[in-house]
Each structure stands twice: as structure tokens, then as C-alpha cells.
Amino acid sequence: MPKPHKILTDHDTKPCYHCGEFCVDEIIHHQEKGFCCTGCKLVYDVLSENDLCAYYDIAERPGQSQKKASKKENRFDYLLDRDIIRKLVDFQNEEETHITFTIPLIHCASCIWLLENLHHLDTNIISGRVDFIRKKVQVKFKHGQLSLRDLVLLLSKIGYEPRLNLSDVDRKPIAKTDKKLIYKLAVAGFCFGNMMFFSLPEYFSGAELLGENFKWAFNYLNILLSLPVFFYSATDYYRSAWLSLKNRAVNMDVPIAIGIFTLFFYSLYEILIAGQEGYMDTLGGLLFFLLIGKLYQQKTYDTLSFDRDYKAYFPVAVTKLTKDAEEVIPLTKLGVGDIIKVRDQELVPADSILLEGEAYIDYSFVTGEEVPVVKKRGELIYAGGRQKGKAITLTVQKSASQGYLTDLWNNEAFQKEKGTSLESLSNRISGKFTAVVLLIAFAALTYWAFTDFSVGIKAFTAVLIITCPCALAMSTPFTLGNTLRVFGQGKFYLKNAGVIEKLAFIDTVVFDKTGTLTATSDASLEYYHVMDEKGAVSMAYSMPGELDTLTEETKSVIKSMVNQSTHPLSNRINSWLEGVKGANIGDVEEIQGSGLRLIYKSQEIKLGSAEYSGAKFQYIKKGGNQVFLSLEGVLLGYFFIQSGLRKGIETVVDEIGKTREVHFLSGDHDHERDNLRKVFGPRIQMNFSQGPTDKLLYIQKLSRNKANILMVGDGLNDAGALRESQVGIALTDRVTNFSPASDAIMDAAVIHKLPAYLEFAKTSRKIIKASFGLSFTYNLIGIFFAVQGLVSPVFCAILMPLSSLSVVIFTTVSTNYLAYKKGLKDQIF
């Protein structure tokens, strides 16, 4: 391998020409441009060869760092399998194939430009079309000349590796419900607008001026236009009301459905039999406003996925070893007893026993802890672990869907729809509301029946029409819709508006420990100096320069060593040694799963695991990761690295603990119990050694005691608990990257705002209540006139939009203002 021309500089802060990351460690100079790694340079080379350097002109430093990119050429070999290709492509004929890739790295205009100019890189690509919001690109190519594997390789060569996983293969049809709502809204809007025109003369008594012919024509046109509204736009309300009545409950849609029916049939009677003008325009307006409210509540985050299961992370195919050949088979065909090969950076797809090779498994998908663990031959490796290092051979013990982790999804918690045991505020009110309205209507009917029966009917219908809870029905969607947007701006993304109402009732908060309370980015590091083999004698220190037991030279050598490694522990030592000038050393040998080795000034320096550097175990501080440093086989000391607690997490737990119960769940052993108790106080219930199913059962146990539980977790092993709790929040460092199925996704950077969000969920309930008060006032005014039989179409046509609009304005303004006051937003609007 030719040596890259590296020049180690002390803290050169020049950003990489490709990805814009500051080249702290090294700079590769190439064509008068600086690159942070060979990967970035490679991408630049490919682009400049093909005259595509305009990529760098559109947005500044548009690339992604290629440091961690895998360079294995054969990792996409499974894309040659015909079965898999058939499942992945959108369309295929004799010549062309169309396929849609998800590429999470799409982030700027340059990305769009490059991916839409793919045909300049390879003439067999016909076109690429980017959907920026959904981070997808549709590529059309000639499969005769270019295989799917080569296409994917080309994409990953220019830094845009598509995400391909099992759920792409078992694709489910995407629901088109929100599209239907827009159609219904469009129809309602069209009919409403036209009906308003035809009803306008009535409002000003202009019909007399125009003559009877027009009045007659306008009324019949109104009937015609109301048909699509009644039979198409309003159908969701009938269905929902019917379902609710079947379950012997009254939800918000029951009074709405009653109102719609009364409006329609009473207007039909008025126009066809009584020769009056009817309320058809009010009906159109009602549906139009209601559907707008419904649409407003449906804020969707296209790039986020709230219902991912393990399939979204598992590979599409695995390499199976048969007698004398390697064969790529789809994961779904993998059976117990099969022998498989897992290469560097590949995921172990099923619980298996290691047969051959050095397993060095990174379980960060599962637990959130990214430091890999070493597994010996004969040991069981759980599905979901990622191999780092050389290829290993395994024998499958359980099928992919039955493993230690994936078995979770067979639990009944995942079979049923998530419980809606908590009734929403509006549904609880609507029961009483409907009863009261019907009572008033019948009272008015009986009162008038003694004097004038026709007035009685008029008063009866007028009460039902005027109290039709349009304003009432709009309070909830607009308040929750606004709250959803406020939270979304604050990087707290909710699956739907119902989650807010559930958040308001939370009385128990359960945190996962690894990856949620602790973060690898906030790791603490200590260096223990070992004089001889009798024990650790010197003090620990965590900042270089304070208590120097390492010489400057040793530090700079270590710095240069860890610089050349991508291991998470190396990265942490590297950042701990920030500011230390790297020494000019030769090539460092990295042995995966063991450590680093360097010959420096003809002495052997080893940095790595205890066994590797020849340390004895009994002196070691337990509970974290250790990296040992030895010189010529003699132990000099060790680094003690612990995942630190997230910044500000104590105040979050403290704040939440004031009014709610707090529990911790951890998959680790309880060696950190005392440590955590010291930080968080004695009131917190801590549970250790919890497997994925234990966590689920723990939540189940809590909810049996009528607790409303909020679970905050991050790894796939929390998926069961997230599912079973009332609200499950998945915490993630990069929102688009990884999160198990949950009700909400939260950017880890805003976890300090969690108590504020919980409070605001309560506030939004108060806003809903206040706007209910507002719309009840309108209803009282309406009823006052209605029982006297004084309601006219004009009166309805004015009161109805007025009440709706004022409720919309009230909820929008108050939600945004209160969010601003509580510091959840920077500006009011």
C-alpha cells in the first residue's frame, strides 16, 4: 500500500475541502487543497476526473467526512441476487431499471446537484432525481450495462451510500390517508365557495330584485353542491361517530355528525317543501373549517420514522457458507444451523455461535454503548451486533426473528395497537355536551309544541344547527397542532397530536441508563500510573498538565498512535490529549480487538487490552473500559474510561423528580449503583441487569399500578419498553439516523428541556379548556336565539365562521405566546 503523504501539524485549523471538518489530526495536501482523510480526497478525485467540481461551488464544503466509511468492495455483493433486486426496484423492463434509494446524507444543494448529475459519472445511468425532504433519490439506469451493485458502489464512492435494509425488502404499501383528506378538503372548499356565491343574494334580500327564477335556481344549485360535501367530504365523521356509538361512547364526532345530518335534511325540507332558502352554505363552511382543523393537526415529519422495528436495521442479505462456496442469500431464507460469514462493519443478523475468527462486536444499535466487546470462539453473539475487524464465521442458533433481541417483537405488546386508554379531553366533554344539547333541543320542542308546532320544529333544528360544535371541535386540533410545531422547532418530534395529551398526564418517568443518561461523547477519562507490578501508586488525574506522570514525549507518541485508529476508545484518548503535539512516528499496527502497536526508537509500545499489553487483572479499577500502555512488555499505566453522564442530566432528573416518580433501567451490572445514587439522590428506583424483555415487563408492572409512564430510551433493547409505556421517547444524537419505534423522537442535545416540554403539554391542555370556554360562550348566544326560533340562515352564516376563526386565532396566539414566555421558542411567531 502506498503511503499517503501525511503531514502532521500542530493544530492546523484548516477545514477539509470536501467535508468541512477541521483537520485537527492531519492534513492531506492534494492539488493545493487540504483534505482531512484519504476518503474525502478520493471523492474529490472521482468528481474532478468527471468534471463535476461544480459540486464544490454550489454549497461550501458540501461533503460528509469519509473517515469512517467502509472501503470493502464486496459488501454489496448481495445486490447481485435476483430475488433481492426484484424486491428493491420500483420498475424494470428489458432495458431500464428504476430504483429509489434512501440516502440519509443528503443535506444541501450540492447533494441534489451531484445526485441529479449521476449520468456524467457513468453513461449507463439515465437520470437521478432527488426528493430532498424525504432524503430519497430515484435513479434510472440501464441494467444491461451497469449492475445494481456497481451503482450502489458508485454512490458510496462519491460519499452517498444508500441505506439498504430488511424493511426495504418487506415493503408495506404507504398509507395514502393524508392525501384523501386533502381531496376531501378541496371538494368541501370548492362547494363552500360556490354555495356562498349563490347564497349571497339571500343575505341582502337581493333575490327579490333578481326575481323568483333566480331564487329557485340558486337553491337547487345549492342542493347539488351540497351533495359531494354530504356524501364525500363528511364521511370520516360518520364513520368515527358510528364506531364510537357502537362502543357505547360519545366522541367529538357524534355531535358533529348530528349537526351535519340536521343541517342537510332540514335544508332539503326547507328548499324542496317549504320553499325557503336552507342552510346549505353553512353546511359547506362547517365541513371546510373542520377539515382544515384536521389537516392542521396532521403534522408529519417525512424524514423521521416512528415505527421502525429491527427490520429497519438488519441487512437485506447474508453470506452463507456451503460446502465449498460462499452464497449470498436473503436474510428471510436464513435457517437455524446455517453457517454464515460476517465481514467487517456487517451486522450479525441472528443469534449465533462464533466458530472461527476474532469477534469484536459493537452493540451500539442494541444498547447505545459503542465500545466493542471481544467474543471468544464458542460464545454466543446476539443479533444486532456489528463486527469490527476481520471476517468471522458463525453458526446460526435462532432464526432472525426469534433472537434474544428480535423476540421482543413477538411479544403481544407489539401485536395490538398502542393503547388509547387515556381519553382525550374533547371526547370526555363531548358526551356531556351532546346530552345537554339534546336536552335543550327537546325542551324547546315541547315548550313550543303547546303553542305552535312548526315553530317548535324550527327551534329544535335551530338548536342542533347552531350548537354544532364547530368551534369546539377546532380547539383541540389547532392547540395541539401548534404545540406540535413548537416542539418540532425545539427538536422534539412527536408522532401525532395525541401524544401531547398523554404527555400531560405523565406521573412516572423511566430512563434507560446507557446512551440515555450517559453519553459516549461526555466520557470521563483518567490515567493511572503503575510504577511496578505491585499496584497503582499515583493519583488519578483527568486533565493533561495537572499532575503529569506522563512525559511530554510519551503523550505525543500516544497522540500520534491513537490518531491513526478509529476505535471509539482511541478517539476518546485523542480528544483527552487535545492540544498535545503529535510526534513524527512510523506506521502503527492496529490489531482489531486487541490494540495498537508501534516500534518507536527501537522500543515496542503497546496500547490496548490487558491481555495484549501484558497487564495483570487484579489491580484494575472495575466498571469502565481500560486501555493499557506498556513499553517493551512492562506496564506503564492505564487509561480508565467511563461513559460520562450527559451534561445537565442531573437537573433534568431532579426537576422531573419533584412532581413525578423516576426510575432507571440498565442492562449493565450494578457496579455503578453507588455512583449514580450519589449524583441523583436516594429517591430514584434503580434496576440493573435488565434485558430487553425485562424492561418491557418492568413497564407492564408499573402500568398495572395505574401509572402513566414516560419511557426515555435510545437503543433497540428499549423498544419493548418504549412500546409498552404511555409515551415512549427515543433519544438520538442525530435525528435522521437511528431510533427505535417510539411515540416521539428527541434530539439528545435538547434533553435538558424535557421538564419544560412536560410542563408545556399541561399548558396546552389549559389552552384547550380556555378555548372550550370561548366556544361555549358562542353556543350560549346561539342557543338564546335558537330556542326562540329566531335563527335564520344569515345568522348562521355569520356566527359560524366568526366563532371558528376566533377560536383558531385564540389558540394559535396563546400557544405560541406561552411557548415563547416559557423559553421554548425564540420568537413568538
Add this chain to the structure above:
Amino acid sequence: MEVLFILIGVSLIMAGGFLFLFFRAMKGGQFDDNYTPSVRILFDQKIKTKEKQLPSTKSK
């Protein structure tokens, strides 16, 4: 004034036409992605012309 009937007919047909066009645009996916086209339109076609020139100089 009876001419109004014709005008009403025309207006209804026009408005219905717009509704139909909206439905068609919706089905055709025009509203699926409302960000990318706004970026796409700003790219100039510099590259393409360059590429076209290159082979022509070679052939000469």
C-alpha cells in the same frame, strides 16, 4: 338578466375545471416534494455544454 344563468354555468364549469386540475396535480405527485424543485431550478447547465463541446473537439 337571464344571461346570468349562462354565466353561472360557465363559472361552475371553470371552478370545477380548477378542482379537476388540482386533483390531477395531486395524483401526479406535484405536491409530494415542494422543496427540491426550488433548488433544482437554480442550477445552471454549465456542465452539459462543456461535455458537448469536448467530444466535438476530439472529432476535429
